[in-house]
Amino acid sequence: MGMIGGGLGAFIGEVHRIASRMDGHIELVCGAFSSNAEKSKASGESLYLPADRVYDNYEQMIIAESKLPEDVRMDFVSIVTPNHMHYAPAKMAIEYGFHVVCDKPMCFSLEEALDLQRVVNDSGLIFALTHNYTAYPMVKEAKHRIENGDLGAIRKVVVEYPQGWLSTALEQSNQKQAAWRTDPKRSGKAGAIGDIGTHAANLAEYMSGLRMEKIYADVNILVEGRLLDDDSNILIKYENGATGTLIASQISAGEENNLRIRIYGEKGSIEWSQMEPNSLIMRWLDQSTQIVRTGVGDLSEEAMAHTRLPAGHPEGYLEAFANIYRNVAKCIQARLKNETVHPLFKDYPDVNEGVRGMLFIDKVIKSGKLDDKWVEL
Amino acid sequence: MGMIGGGLGAFIGEVHRIASRMDGHIELVCGAFSSNAEKSKASGESLYLPADRVYDNYEQMIIAESKLPEDVRMDFVSIVTPNHMHYAPAKMAIEYGFHVVCDKPMCFSLEEALDLQRVVNDSGLIFALTHNYTAYPMVKEAKHRIENGDLGAIRKVVVEYPQGWLSTALEQSNQKQAAWRTDPKRSGKAGAIGDIGTHAANLAEYMSGLRMEKIYADVNILVEGRLLDDDSNILIKYENGATGTLIASQISAGEENNLRIRIYGEKGSIEWSQMEPNSLIMRWLDQSTQIVRTGVGDLSEEAMAHTRLPAGHPEGYLEAFANIYRNVAKCIQARLKNETVHPLFKDYPDVNEGVRGMLFIDKVIKSGKLDDKWVEL
């Protein structure tokens, strides 16, 4: 694996590195960790990389690596830069024949996303997007049970992603994470909607198996001087007529990272919360509530294939994140060995989900600007 | 106290009776428990009432009681009938000089409500509406702390009231509770919005101290053949610019009675859930979360005045309900003795909150029928 972005001090870059290392199938062999060559070099050194595999920029890396012998060069690229720096390196990597793992949201704009979708689909290469929250075993279990009809037809989806860390104008103190996420030049049209709203939308569609069809968005900037949305409340209609709400807020003071979803069907409902990810709550019309737990009882093979530990040994954010990398590694290995990969390992968010996320951003922002108008997705 | 409605087998009538008895200040002395005279009689008997104080209908009761000596006749009327039977007995009771405790929503229509408001205000009599959820000690505490500025300016209110008991067409099997609540002739314009949405709206305004200003409602009937709304998702703007959502749903399969609110301010947030009513969760921008508990530590006198037991002895729904009756009893006693009542006991929902609820119903239903229109409240 070669990494683009994720220099010293980056949050998500280190997450990607840990996730890629976890299962022992992936080795970081090179990187262009920063647009600043010095910083890239220092980062590579701290990661025990040989100097000649640490590059000044991504173009250099992609070109140089493509010239190395097959068994030496990187097998895929991991892109962990801010949003505005996803499209170009992803496209170039694909064009040079490298598979790609990319952070979300997929691009800076819907246009970029559509173009990237075309390029990826034409190439036949693997493109994975790190919508990591759908990689938790209990999310897989929920999806499986809903698909299986356990809840009956779905009637309502309530998904919310409140955080509190942008309750103050943190970006004005130059905090790195806040700065680029609130900067239209690096983040795109959306702030919280892009950063966390896309996760919530992805989770809702993935778990329910339903596509959003129409949205009506109340999009707000609640911290003075901020340039992008930090708090939205959205009404949603799903393809089958189910209704719902989606909240994406970064000014919900005191909330940590509280992605939470409830899906209601005719016969029962399911609740999952990212902050207690190993429990899945199932409630029924007229039976006791069930707490389905990672590793306990009769679980789907989808859940089990994404679990490492026995019951009661909590798996968390990094393990879910690592599930995406593990699946990608399995798929790449299979290609290298000309083998068939088990379908369970093909379960990672792809370029189409990336486009879906960019569409969500686009439509929410559009609806938020209109006064009284449902927007079709 | 004399009771109108609440015959044998009624749910809310028995709740009112238990609540009124709990603190020993109120005695049920008469009743017109049913529009069916036989049933009224049987109900009175089972309640150990003398036969001559059990009436065939409310008109008879109000007239007869008004002729009894002051120290014998009922001091106030408790109205626990379905919505369409609130206005007439309430108005008549007031006109005959009786105080009134009335179940919610206050009336069948906004017009009735406005008229009743006028009558009550002109009379100077006590009129209490049993929005019982705001009578929990931890709701009082939350209101006090928000009023006190502990959270800073309020930015967001997320209130939801999901139930699952109307997930099927229960009304078609003649289940009594379901039947009148889904019948436009007895319930009014609204189903779930009137039955539980008004509780949620009342809680949001009471706790936050903010009035709703604009709403945008997605109002649905999800069970086939049902005549009134059973699931709504509502966007709300509050008077100070705060935003929020309100969900009122009776088809959220598996949910019991899960009224829950989160209020976010600049400095922190507060969460309260009716199903765990003795805990108030306070989260802060950069401090540990606090669990404020009934009876523990330095609480407001508002909370303490509505608590009966030491910490860790759970108080529930009936105790909160009883708080309204206790306060009304204290206020009536004070009038009878020509004394001043402690301001803490004046804290019960009144006719103005009743009008507010009817306005909420009216506007939500209106917005729900429009395609794309915010409605001012």
Added chain:
Amino acid sequence: MGMIGGGLGAFIGEVHRIASRMDGHIELVCGAFSSNAEKSKASGESLYLPADRVYDNYEQMIIAESKLPEDVRMDFVSIVTPNHMHYAPAKMAIEYGFHVVCDKPMCFSLEEALDLQRVVNDSGLIFALTHNYTAYPMVKEAKHRIENGDLGAIRKVVVEYPQGWLSTALEQSNQKQAAWRTDPKRSGKAGAIGDIGTHAANLAEYMSGLRMEKIYADVNILVEGRLLDDDSNILIKYENGATGTLIASQISAGEENNLRIRIYGEKGSIEWSQMEPNSLIMRWLDQSTQIVRTGVGDLSEEAMAHTRLPAGHPEGYLEAFANIYRNVAKCIQARLKNETVHPLFKDYPDVNEGVRGMLFIDKVIKSGKLDDKWVEL
């Protein structure tokens, strides 16, 4: 009902009054509320009792009431005094033909308890002890399911009752509740063991259906100057060979009233906590956990007979307490009317459970004084 003890400012006296009033079958008609006649009088007045039914002491009350016409005099006595004042009034009431409801622990000493047991059994009268915690619907449900064999043979019982309110020498500041409970002349041999340990022991035996057979107790006084135990850890062997622990502590700083029990069988286990009394957690060898909830799904008639409200309307401490009074009232009514009472209403703690509690106190204190073969580490 006539009450002995429970004058103004008493905690448990007011609890008994609320509990007795709740279901409308019981009326407080007289009382000897204090050993101080003036205080008794004032208490009676505040309770709206006629002056001639407020007595100077319990002897006077029992004698006077016994001379009143049957339909006027009290039907039973409620004894809510400190421990040293249970035996004499209970015995006298029984001897004058009155049924008795008595607070726990039943007596000052085991000897008193055995004598009272004899007297009660000889009389054929009703004697109920307010081990209120076993009157929660979910405790009934748990007992029913265990009896039914759902867990298989019971192997282990872990019961604990930590409180923190005696973490300081509160009794030295003359706090009324603390003063008598830590005074060997009023409380008896035991402090926390009598006050809360008996509740825990009663709950363990009631729910499991098993009798304790052997105990090894580590009994401590951890607050300087205190005269009775405030913290105990006890090992227990049950009659069927099951093992377990029992903790009774009033110096567990920060704990409110955290009575909690877990019972483990061959096939699964059950957990119940008094502070969240409407949930019963059932865990299984290889299935998802179940949360059995008051009012939800297929519950035993034992649970349903002790529930007043629909699901999600929390019932608490007072409702459980009231269940004992309601059952006693039903039993007394049946006797008065010469009817058979439904077996469900005969389910209240009786004089034999009272003896069992006194035996528990006696043996724990005895074991605590022995210096056994502790092994040094």
Added chain:
Amino acid sequence: MGMIGGGLGAFIGEVHRIASRMDGHIELVCGAFSSNAEKSKASGESLYLPADRVYDNYEQMIIAESKLPEDVRMDFVSIVTPNHMHYAPAKMAIEYGFHVVCDKPMCFSLEEALDLQRVVNDSGLIFALTHNYTAYPMVKEAKHRIENGDLGAIRKVVVEYPQGWLSTALEQSNQKQAAWRTDPKRSGKAGAIGDIGTHAANLAEYMSGLRMEKIYADVNILVEGRLLDDDSNILIKYENGATGTLIASQISAGEENNLRIRIYGEKGSIEWSQMEPNSLIMRWLDQSTQIVRTGVGDLSEEAMAHTRLPAGHPEGYLEAFANIYRNVAKCIQARLKNETVHPLFKDYPDVNEGVRGMLFIDKVIKSGKLDDKWVEL
């Protein structure tokens, strides 16, 4: 790192590997993964190791690696075999100059442990024992706050470790994990006491800062035919006079891996549960409860040094486990570079804690065999 044990299908071996990989400082370079040379080879292959670094047995590995150039050979040994195979390889590794990370309990017997302690202390080499539960950030935080006196003097420690997976005679079906843990020839004197009781004891002493001084143990075998203890209840006296209980049970049907501790001091108490490891509950004599959360607010540097992610991104079992490896890696790196290591990285369980654990096993089993003065009820 070279690994001894942990062949294909081993649970704890894979845990050690993931933990060692997580932070990118440690590379697995060789192994003797099984006493079966073929199985060792296959395991090495699946781990992408070159064939010449996969050994037939640990003796071969230690000798061969010691002859490799310093920059090639393994820096330390990780021992992940069953208990009876800890001592010999650990001792040999130390004697050949390799640092050691060893799974718990440290040895087969107390005698072995004392000898190993001597050898390690004489060598000056690093020896770390994977009592992984004390490596969670919130355990560090708890220890820090207790040390700091936040709770006042400690009065009571309640620690329990219930699991349910050995509720049936799983060992008779040849399940690998069950088989050796219940076999006196591989596990030692103790079953559950060694496997999980030592974790509980270690956690209690680490977090409280207090040593156990006396124990009274009720040690049971509850599953027929089992050869070692599967359920124990233990009374404990700590050096400062604090009391407590410790439960170690593997027949607590339905429990997953529920290590949980509560420590009570004069001023407040602290609760931590392994299954929700990112919350630390602090309760106070007369203030609201606090939920201290990983990554939130003003935490100790001890906690922060063992945290990888921002608040609300759950870290679990593997991350805590990895903290031990990370610290060991930092200490070894510092030695290699002749640098001083930051004291925070010296915080890992060492050979002395290993001896302490073996002493605990020894004394519990001894106490369990004594027939003390149990008092009959």
